[in-house]
Amino acid sequence: MQYVKTIHILTKVYNEFDVITPQVEAIVAESGVKNGMVTVLTKHTTTGVTVNEALECLESDIAVALSLFAPEDRPYSHARMLRDYGSTAGNPTGHLKALVTGSHCHFLIQDGKINRGGAQDVYFCEYDGPASRNILVIVEGE
């Protein structure tokens, strides 16, 4: 079977990291799936979904590392009017940071629970906030 739910987040600042493990676990529990897989997938291209240890210090280090990789003051090409949007693109760093953390993660479900390591949490990463964001949680199995 497949069970799909959307987590909706209104992010509040330009870059932020939100632990969404409890929401994902709740969706897995309500799905009734005992053995299978869960995929957590962002629907946006200037956000990420990644797995890491939920520590304030690491969030800070990751933010700094990403800003070194994609500093705000470079002359990016993605800075122009986009006809499909009718608006100006100004978020190249968001797209680039999203490359690093990726768009999704997977976990094994066993006995109705996510099998994750003790230090593993699921992060939703905002790189162009504040914004209204949607994350798909796709539970598949029996």
Place this chain on the structure above:
Amino acid sequence: MFIDIHVHPAFYEPINADENREELRHQELDIHKNGTAPLEHIFNQMRCAGLDKLCLLPEDYTSTVGCALVSNEEIRTLVDLAPDRFIGFASVDPSDPEAPDRLEEAFTRLKLKGLKLHPGRQHFMPGEERLEAIYQVCERYDKPILFHAGLSWEPDTFTRYCQPTAFEEVAEKHPKLRICLGHFAWPWVRETAMLMVKYPNVYADTGALYFDNAYEFYTQTFTKDIPVTWIDRSLRHQVMFGSNNPRFEQIRMADAITKIGLRDSTLELVKGLNAVEFLGGLD
């Protein structure tokens, strides 16, 4: 006090319960893939940009589209949801013979603070005689007019209606009427500066971002196309920050305006004090 004088609330969630109306707005404004914004998100954006107030502009295109894309009543609804954050403007269609009466109602019953007109989309020359009755209502109630000027990205718009010199007759004939050339009438920023240095009742907002990023575009427009000294020395009481959000990027533009080399005292004027003067106070 930091005011964005040029905001289009067409996609604010409280006025987009009707999906057909939302789709019409996407098509007629040529703004896509942005969804609708709950007010909480708008407030988050304001906080990130450091903005205290937004001036919300409607669009009455009844004669060409068949309705107002955002009506005066919808602006009133939004202002009532956040009266400490939103300043509401009115719009009328100059092709409507009842436009002066509708405008008077917008100023009296709906308590809106100014008028937005778009010559390029509403297909009129600002100096046309038929506009006089509308201008007189604004003068009678001491309300300013924010004109679209310069390039417009909207469909069915013609730039010949929007060149700065098209507004000179209005500025000359109505010296007590405060008018703003939206978007600094880009690309005619030198001509806009020409009008502003001659007519103290002519203002301009900074709501343009057609190339590059916000900082690069502001640097080109306000330090190279015209020297920044023109604003800092001569036009410092007539330039207002505007973003034209959601077309352009409010947060990055709000940051960019602080980095083009204006004196702190000029920046204070551009960020808010000039808007307060233009509006005739915030009451």
